[in-house]
Amino acid sequence: MKLITTKQLFASTLLSLPFFASTLLSLPFLAAAVETLPNQEIEQARSIVKSFGSNLKQVLKTSMQTGGPLKALEVCNVQAESIAAKSSFLSSWNVGRTSLKVRNENNLADDWETSVLQQFEKRKEAGEDLKSMEYSEVITSGNKSVYRYMKPIPTAGLCLTCHGTELSNDIQDKVKSLYPKDKAIGFNIGDIRGAFTLQKNQYRVNQ
Numbered sequence: 770m771k772l773i774t775t776k777q778l779f780a781s782t783l784l785s786l787p788f789f790a791s792t793l794l795s796l797p798f799l800a801a802a803v804e805t806l807p808n809q810e811i812e813q814a815r816s817i818v819k820s821f822g823s824n825l826k827q828v829l830k831t832s833m834q835t836g837g838p839l840k841a842l843e844v845c846n847v848q849a850e851s852i853a854a855k856s857s858f859l860s861s862w863n864v865g866r867t868s869l870k871v872r873n874e875n876n877l878a879d880d881w882e883t884s885v886l887q888q889f890e891k892r893k894e895a896g897e898d899l900k901s902m903e904y905s906e907v908i909t910s911g912n913k914s915v916y917r918y919m920k921p922i923p924t925a926g927l928c929l930t931c932h933g934t935e936l937s938n939d940i941q942d943k944v945k946s947l948y949p950k951d952k953a954i955g956f957n958i959g960d961i962r963g964a965f966t967l968q969k970n971q972y973r974v975n976q
């Protein structure tokens with residue numbers, strides 16, 4: 770029988786470390802069987818995101834064309850909220866936008882949203898198309914379940930005026946005065962600018 774020395778043992782442990790580490794890292798995903806939303810809910814979430822997204826873009830485009838980006842900037846921070854409120858009212862879903870780098874602190878991601886945004890970045894790096902990317906989960910505690918859904922928002926050319934790497938001086942000044950803690954700059958076309966985030970509470974009625 771061949772005995773291995775401590776040194777060899779140490780070396781083989783070191784070699785297998787990356788393997789163990791990667792197994793450990795993937796364990797939470799394997800262990801916690803994540804429940805995704807029922808089909809009907811997913812369909813609702815998708816259609817809200819679709820209309821919210823195209824409304825926002827439309828408002829943005831029109832106000833950029835008619836009033837210029839400075840005016841659009843003022844309009845947008847008010848309009849996004851009212852468009853979101855309208856979508857939520859129509860559907861009982863709570864609709865918002867968030868990002869790893871927010872402009873408006875009211876849009877800060879919670880822990881769940883942060884981990885989903887990080888997951889989106891990884892999936893994008895691995896080559897997945899943003900167009901079809903989404904994530905949903907049912908989070909249950911007690912008799913309450915929260916249905917959560919997120920979909921990435923890609924950075925388009927239109928967005929660079931206010932979120933790009935080179936903002937004009939007047940836009941920069943305006944952004945700084947409205948959002949002193951702004952982090953939502955430095956994006957390039959195709960980057961994940963943020964995500965739509967939806968949630969809906971479900972209560973189980975005891976029978």
Ligand code: HEC
Pocket residue numbers: 826829838839841842843845846847849850866867868870871872873874876922923924925927928929930931932953962963964
């Ligand atoms: C005219 C300037 C302007 C343009 C163009 C613009 N945005 Fe914004 N964006 C803003 C402002 C201002 C806010 C903060 C809104 C608020 O107060 O809720 C914002 C917020 C956001 C947020 C919410 C998260 C956060 O940072 O607070 C997302 C997501 C976002 N923008 C994506 C986009 C995308 C995608 C485009 C291009 C399709 C775009 N924006 C184009 C000005 C702009």
